[in-house]
């Protein structure tokens with residue numbers, strides 16, 4: 204669905220932002236693109252969506268070179284949720300969406316009110332100006348904009364940003380439903396929980412280069428220190444011991460009255476990211 208080979212990009216002569224990155228995204232996959240601020244995530248997404256022109260290397264979307272596919276059909280096949288919602292503040296959410304959908308053929312247009320309902324948008328605000336909306340409400344309108352034409356490929360830049368925990372769960376469920384329909388999702392995020400729960404594979408990008416591409420599960424397993432944490436009671440006191448996973452086959456040999464819990468000391472995806480890049484995500 205997406206093939207990127209030796210992608211380079213510079214803003215002006217002196218500042219090279221992307222240093223020859225390679226990755227592919229399969230049809231129906233949720234692919235996470237993760238990196239700290241300024242690492243080149245938005246630049247890459249802007250190139251893939253045809254907003255930024257003048258890259259080096261090869262970018263193929265839907266099996267075609269992107270520089271030869273900037274046409275109406277290309278834009279009809281993609282849906283984009285931008286990091287900063289581009290909405291007309293004086294218009295209502297409904298009017299914004301009616302305006303954006305008017306650029307698409309009638310047979311592709313979905314029922315906007317049904318999509319807003321799926322996104323649990325507060326009905327009484329639907330005709331009020333966007334300027335009166337909370338961050339979460341704007342994010343719902345932006346997501347509706349990305350979904351309302353049933354795109355084959357969805358670009359989501361920080362989809363759960365500004366949402367409360369229930370809103371984030373709702374958005375994750377909707378992204379999962381899109382995958383079940385066969386939609387491919389390119390997810391740009393800082394949010395490690397979103398990446399871990401949703402993505403089939405993730406790429407870590409740092410300073411315009413890709414550090415690694417793999418499944419979240421493989422990344423965590425390969426970077427696991429194979430340790431087991433045992434919580435136990437001894438003489439009415441709660442204690443904790445960390446042992447090597449292989450030692451568990453010999454049984455629990457240290458003194459204890461009762462075992463409270465045994466669990467593996469798995470690194471989080473953020474721990475793995477720091478191991479690869481030496482940096483956190485913000």
Ligand SMILES: Nc1ncnc2c1ncn2[C@@H]1O[C@H](COP(=O)(O)OP(=O)(O)OP(=O)(O)O)[C@@H](O)[C@H]1O
Pocket residue numbers: 214220238239240241242243244245246247
């Ligand atoms: N319009 C621009 N002109 C010049 N430099 C830019 C421009 N946009 C981005 N950059 C620079 O390119 C680099 C990559 O920026 P980009 O926005 O792609 O990073 P990002 O990973 O999306 O960051 P964030 O997580 O903050 O959104 C940064 O050093 C940034 O300052």
